[in-house]
Every structure is written in C-alpha cells, then in structure tokens.
Amino acid sequence: MGALDGLPADIRDQAKRARSERPMRAGTAWARTTSSSEKYPRPHTAALLMVVGLALGGCVFGGDDNDDGINDPLPRMSRSDAEAWAAHWTESMARTARAEIDHETERIRFSDCVGRNDEVADDGRFPLMYSVRANIAPERRAEAVRNIRDALAEQGLVIQGYRSDPSMNPANAVGAWHPEDHPTITAEDSGDDQLLLIADTPCLLPPGVEQQQL
Known part of the structure; x- marks a missing residue:
C-alpha cells in the first residue's frame, strides 16, 4: 500500500496524473510489493532525525539511458534511519497542525522492491511506509490540513492533491511528493x-x- 492509497479516489487520480507527467529519476523504476513486515512504536531522538534528514537530502542520483534507469544508483539508508526519517516527516506535520501524536497508532511497514517488469533484486533494497495518527479537535482539521499543505509546499514538495469539502469523506486531505x-x-x-x-x-x-545490476 502506497501513501496515496489512503487518499480519496479523486485526489489519488490527480496524484497519479502528476506522477505520470514527472520525469523518471534514479530508483523510480522500482515499486513496492504488498508483502511486508511491521513493527511498532520505538523512540526517536532529535539529533538522529536531523542527521537522517541531511543524509537522504544529500543523495546523488545518476542514470544510464540504455537501461531505462533500472540500474541507476539507489539512495542509501538503513531501515532504522529510514524509520527515523519518516517519523521526522509525520512529527513535523503534527507540529504544523498543532496536533498530538498518538504513538500507539504508529505503523511501520517495510516491503520488497519490485521493478516495473517484475524484476526482483537480492541486495536488500526496500521501501518503507510509515503512518501514525494525531489527536486534534474536529473543528480544527480543515485549517490544520491547509497549514500542512502550505508547509509542504514551502519545503519544496509538489502538492499532488488537496481537498477541503465537508460533504466528502474524508473532508480534508492532502498528498505531496518531493x-x-x-x-x-x-x-x-x-x-x-x-x-x-x-x-x-x-x-x-x-x-x-553492493547494488545488484539487473
């Protein structure tokens, strides 16, 4: 399950259109499988979150037009650092929303990478889906999601879908991609x-x- 799977159908469609229009980059030839392992809450330190954010932001992406990007260098990160990095994003959103994270709802899902043509590597590559819920007064959710949208855009993310419509369920939703x-x-x-x-x-x-070549 990708992050966009949690969005309403109309917003998912907007996001998919945006994804189809953006250029391919290293590692984007790889998708996620539905098989996964999950583990539950563990503490994160502020210092580690800072280091992890810088580590992923500093990845260098290359490419070879002859293999359609399938063997482009992947960004490198350990599972524990990826988990801390993802927690940093959700904690940042919670602060922006002025909401309190419910750590009992934290879900951490690692899965295997599978190529667009069903290629499978044995080098340990993985994606992570991290989710958590945050407590907030219902009447504040529209403003909170709007503030999250604005903060993500300020950080350089592309807003792929946004909604604030009390007649829909969920009424408020935003999806973004860096x-x-x-x-x-x-x-x-x-x-x-x-x-x-x-x-x-x-x-x-x-x-x-060593990254396996396919």
Missing part, C-alpha cells in the same frame, strides 16, 4: 478527532551493500 528525495507525504482526516499522517519512502538500499 521531486528530489522522492518521498510521498499524506495527511487526511481519520475518525472523529484524528489526522492520519503517512510518509512513504522511495526504494532504498542499505549502506555498505
């Missing part, structure tokens, strides 16, 4: 008094592992 680091970020109403916050990473390769 054109350099490639995470997909989602925030939407959840239940009566929560926001669902999701950070979905691209395919990542663990440090120190």
